[in-house]
Amino acid sequence: MNKAAPNGARVPIVLIGGFLGAGKTSLINHLLVRANGRKLAVFVNDFGAINLDRDLIETEDESKISFRNGCVCCTLNDDFVRTITAFLQGNAAPDVIVVEISGVADPRQMGASLVALENAGIGRFDAHVYMLDAANFFDMGFEHREMIIEHAACADILVLNKSDLAESRAVIRLRDLISDATEAIPAIEADFGKVDEDLVFGPQISRRDDFCPTDAGARSDHAAAYTSFSVSTKGCIHRAAFENFAAMLPRFCFRAKGLVRFIEDPTTLLLFNLVSTRATLEKFGQKNVQPDNKCKFVMIAKESGEDLAWLESSLHSVFNGKTSRRDRSDAKTKTELGHDR
Numbered sequence: 001m002n003k004a005a006p007n008g009a010r011v012p013i014v015l016i017g018g019f020l021g022a023g024k025t026s027l028i029n030h031l032l033v034r035a036n037g038r039k040l041a042v043f044v045n046d047f048g049a050i051n052l053d054r055d056l057i058e059t060e061d062e063s064k065i066s067f068r069n070g071c072v073c074c075t076l077n078d079d080f081v082r083t084i085t086a087f088l089q090g091n092a093a094p095d096v097i098v099v100e101i102s103g104v105a106d107p108r109q110m111g112a113s114l115v116a117l118e119n120a121g122i123g124r125f126d127a128h129v130y131m132l133d134a135a136n137f138f139d140m141g142f143e144h145r146e147m148i149i150e151h152a153a154c155a156d157i158l159v160l161n162k163s164d165l166a167e168s169r170a171v172i173r174l175r176d177l178i179s180d181a182t183e184a185i186p187a188i189e190a191d192f193g194k195v196d197e198d199l200v201f202g203p204q205i206s207r208r209d210d211f212c213p214t215d216a217g218a219r220s221d222h223a224a225a226y227t228s229f230s231v232s233t234k235g236c237i238h239r240a241a242f243e244n245f246a247a248m249l250p251r252f253c254f255r256a257k258g259l260v261r262f263i264e265d266p267t268t269l270l271l272f273n274l275v276s277t278r279a280t281l282e283k284f285g286q287k288n289v290q291p292d293n294k295c296k297f298v299m300i301a302k303e304s305g306e307d308l309a310w311l312e313s314s315l316h317s318v319f320n321g322k323t324s325r326r327d328r329s330d331a332k333t334k335t336e337l338g339h340d341r
């Protein structure tokens, strides 16, 4: 039985999609700050084997729920449906449910699940917000750009994020591309997902009638093309070893993120992010991160064979406290933390 929102209506559900690193978590953290008294429940789909994304959502309470790791569109819809149904049965209804799907997930599959839930009397699928990384879009390969535009075409609102980093001509090109490929979907520019919250929660947008779920029988295998490595440790790691490792991450490592503590300063929790060619390491002030794990790290790569084995063994060397690591002669770039690589 669906619990109603406090005003008696069904709980609205907003789906947040976007490729790896586009800014989904940043948008959700912004929405949490600007909730204006609304109680939000956030469902997060971690792609890696550890619940890192959940830690990055900055709620004061436990109104964030992660569903099993993996790619929601391919394998986890049943798990998600069970999780959200159990949540609504067992808790006071929030004002809004926000669902962040993993960066390799197909929002159309999740949208189809949300439509099915709605038809079963659970929640009300209000809108699909899709984030695009305006700074990195044209540096991605054709296959990725094509997939992103396909996903964007099913959105109710597009956020052209990272406008602070993107060249204005890239934003104009991206606008032209999406207006050719998508019909009159509003596209707003933002940095760090800072959009007007009423655009997401308010009545201004509503779900399109022609939301296009993929054929229910068809299962996309795109997630199989990616491999993720995760590690969590109970101890701190050496800063120099980590920095060397981060500096040598090859380009086929699309995305990496981690919460790390260094032996040199164990009380400071740092957030590492790598998206495309940009790596950052910054203090992370989150209060409700589990203190038992000192470090958590996830990386997502697309390549097979020896390269992945090399990447994995390097990761374990660094996080298992060994300062030496196998080197790699053909690493393409160097990363200065806090700068572009």
Ligand SMILES: Nc1nc2c(ncn2[C@@H]2O[C@H](COP(=O)(O)OP(=O)(O)OP(=O)(O)O)[C@@H](O)[C@H]2O)c(=O)[nH]1
Residues within 6 Å of the ligand: 018, 019, 020, 021, 022, 023, 024, 025, 026, 027, 053, 102, 103, 161, 162, 163, 164, 165, 190, 191, 192, 193, 255, 273, 274, 275, 280
């Ligand atoms: N300069 C700049 N950095 C941004 C912006 N939005 C997000 N970032 C950074 O980009 C990185 C990825 O942002 P996230 O919000 O974690 O992206 P995500 O879509 O949730 O990433 P996944 O978990 O991989 O799907 C982080 O280091 C953010 O601080 C932006 O508008 N400008």
